Amino acid sequence: MANGGDQFGLAERPDSDCMDSPKETKQENHSYPVNSPASPQTASSQQGMEGIKVFLHDRELWTKFDEVGTEMIITKAGRRMFPSYKVKVTGLNPKTKYILLMDIVPGDDHRYKFADNKWSITGKAEPAMPGRLYVHPDSPATGAHWSRQLVSFQKLKLTNNHLDPFGHIILNSMHKYQPRLHIVKADENNGFGSKNTAFCTHVFSETAFIAVTSYQNHKITQLKIENNPFAKGFRGSDDNELHRMAKLQGKDYPVVPRSTVRQRACSTGSPFAGEGRGLRGSPEAAGSPYSCENDLSSSSPQELLSPPPTHYTLPHLQHIQQPQGYHCTKRKVEENCSPGNRQHSYKKPFTCSSPSEGESYYHPSSYPHPLANNPASGLTDSPYSSEMGQRQACMFAASEPRLDELNCTSWSYTCPLPSAMTPMEPYPPYTPHPPYSSSPQGSRLSGIAHQSSPPLGEHVAHNPYQSQSSGPSTQTSQNIHSRQLSPPLREYPRYTPSLSPPLYHTLETHTHIRCGVPEWSAAS
DNA sequence: TCTGGCACATC
DNA sequence: AGATGTGCCAG
Numbered sequence: 037m038a039n040g041g042d043q044f045g046l047a048e049r050p051d052s053d054c055m056d057s058p059k060e061t062k063q064e065n066h067s068y069p070v071n072s073p074a075s076p077q078t079a080s081s082q083q084g085m086e087g088i089k090v091f092l093h094d095r096e097l098w099t100k101f102d103e104v105g106t107e108m109i110i111t112k113a114g115r116r117m118f119p120s121y122k123v124k125v126t127g128l129n130p131k132t133k134y135i136l137l138m139d140i141v142p143g144d145d146h147r148y149k150f151a152d153n154k155w156s157i158t159g160k161a162e163p164a165m166p167g168r169l170y171v172h173p174d175s176p177a178t179g180a181h182w183s184r185q186l187v188s189f190q191k192l193k194l195t196n197n198h199l200d201p202f203g204h205i206i207l208n209s210m211h212k213y214q215p216r217l218h219i220v221k222a223d224e225n226n227g228f229g230s231k232n233t234a235f236c237t238h239v240f241s242e243t244a245f246i247a248v249t250s251y252q253n254h255k256i257t258q259l260k261i262e263n264n265p266f267a268k269g270f271r272g273s274d275d276n277e278l279h280r281m282a283k284l285q286g287k288d289y290p291v292v293p294r295s296t297v298r299q300r301a302c303s304t305g306s307p308f309a310g311e312g313r314g315l316r317g318s319p320e321a322a323g324s325p326y327s328c329e330n331d332l333s334s335s336s337p338q339e340l341l342s343p344p345p346t347h348y349t350l351p352h353l354q355h356i357q358q359p360q361g362y363h364c365t366k367r368k369v370e371e372n373c374s375p376g377n378r379q380h381s382y383k384k385p386f387t388c389s390s391p392s393e394g395e396s397y398y399h400p401s402s403y404p405h406p407l408a409n410n411p412a413s414g415l416t417d418s419p420y421s422s423e424m425g426q427r428q429a430c431m432f433a434a435s436e437p438r439l440d441e442l443n444c445t446s447w448s449y450t451c452p453l454p455s456a457m458t459p460m461e462p463y464p465p466y467t468p469h470p471p472y473s474s475s476p477q478g479s480r481l482s483g484i485a486h487q488s489s490p491p492l493g494e495h496v497a498h499n500p501y502q503s504q505s506s507g508p509s510t511q512t513s514q515n516i517h518s519r520q521l522s523p524p525l526r527e528y529p530r531y532t533p534s535l536s537p538p539l540y541h542t543l544e545t546h547t548h549i550r551c552g553v554p555e556w557s558a559a560s
Numbered sequence: 561t562c563t564g565g566c567a568c569a570t571c
Numbered sequence: 572a573g574a575t576g577t578g579c580c581a582g
Contacts, residue, residue, distance in 0.1 A: 111562095111563085112562090112563075112564095196562085209561075209562085210561090248561095249561065249562050249563085250561080250562075250563095264569095265569070265570055265571095266568090266569055266570060266571095267568090267569075268568075268569050268570080269567070269568035269569050270568085270569090
């Protein structure tokens with residue numbers, strides 16, 4: 037773990053956005069020209085995505101976990117994440133419709149183990165699970181709607197069941213992951229399938245975690261118990277806890293909770309502790325300054341500023357931060373983003389060429405852009421939305437997700453794909469460092485959801501971004517990119533919710549690479 | 561490692 | 572009051 041990449045974290049916090057965008061969010065006033073394909077940079081501006089800022093809610097809490105090495109339980113039935121992923125979004129055009137969705141991509145290509153009170157690499161990661169996208173139930177909705185209050189993804193669930201029929205996000209235990217937020221413009225002028233679909237991706241490195249079937253680090257257990265209302269029963273104030281435990285154990289005398297014991301044993305602190313995780317650049321980066329208006333409880337920016345935890349090496353988290361790492365990264369760096377932040381916003385606008393173009397590419401794991409999945413009609417009008425019910429969250433799945441190629445992706449809507457409920461196909465081989473060449477068509481699409489991506493970490497290391505963490509940006513999140521999607525999206529049959537469970541609709545997008553060009557098909 | 565059942569908590 | 576979200580623990 038911990039490795040070297042961490043260092044970067046410390047950077048500072050930038051206050052400025054990576055992009056040129058105005059710091060402020062004057063959402064209301066911006067005019068957002070759509071469709072002009074200009075150069076990427078320009079494009080983005082035109083797309084109106086550059087002024088979007090995302091602040092992680094409860095960033096301080098996330099940071100506490102991150103400093104120890106966040107673990108998220110995954111169960112067959114699906115388990116929520118805690119802390120919950122909630123964000124405050126500003127800079128959206130009040131009248132424009134957007135789709136907000138999340139995906140969770142591999143943080144690297146290693147498998148971890150927790151021994152001697154610390155995480156360490158124990159081997160190579162298993163093939164990435166089919167990537168699934170969790171579309172916020174309110175999608176599509178106007179910028180005014182999203183800006184009105186915190187956007188919560190707390191209902192998102194994680195599972196280790198590769199055949200999960202509920203649309204939960206499938207992860208492998210003992211593997212590191214990085215959640216990502218994608219904001220997709222769903223205007224009429226920007227329907228999916230159109231070349232102009234603009235979107236941006238935000239990654240908060242402090243939300244990286246290792247999936248586990250049972251907690252490994254007692255410190256994490258304690259943090260969960262202390263902060264999750266549903267775990268209140270395990271809090272114990274001293275006596276209470278002892279008595280409770282005794283009771284549970286059927287003993288007459290107080291028993292020391294296991295967790296407590298462990299803690300003491302390891303008391304020293306998290307294993308990670310001494311080494312900086314680096315990931316996090318400055319705390320604030322993430323959230324900061326802006327953090328939250330409303331209730332975002334988060335603390336003031338200043339608080340956030342506190343010095344980064346310097347050391348610690350978590351295997352997992354380390355690099356995660358740089359979501360962008362992949363392809364986009366370079367560009368981004370160069371272009372603008374400030375490195376320092378954890379949040380990187382890569383806003384590079386991007387115009388994708390048509391899919392067919394051909395770049396040779398092989399994305400083993402291309403992750404379809406979430407958008408793609410949606411109804412072609414675009415989330416906008418939402419056939420989708422209406423039908424599915426906007427309130428329902430949709431899951432999209434793709435084969436291996438990757439962060440990197442945002443650019444080259446093409447999205448297809450799979451949204452509600454039947455496949456969702458069906459077992460996934462064999463995953464494409466995990467390619468840590470695939471030749472991502474660009475891809476022609478699909479490629480572009482891949483954007484957001486690129487799943488199989490190589491581990492974030494690695495990239496990070498190489499990335500300029502990483503270090504950059506100190507960059508100027510203020511934003512919390514990093515925008516991985518914002519650009520236009522141009523690929524030909526295919527529209528998949530809409531999923532008819534006959535399936536029982538589904539609060540979530542899963543869309544699984546399978547990418548088949550043929551002739552260098554990926555095709556998206558819905559799993560049947 | 562992972563699973564299912566449990567008591568306790570929130571919603 | 573029932574459904575659901577928690578970590579614990581035995582297996």
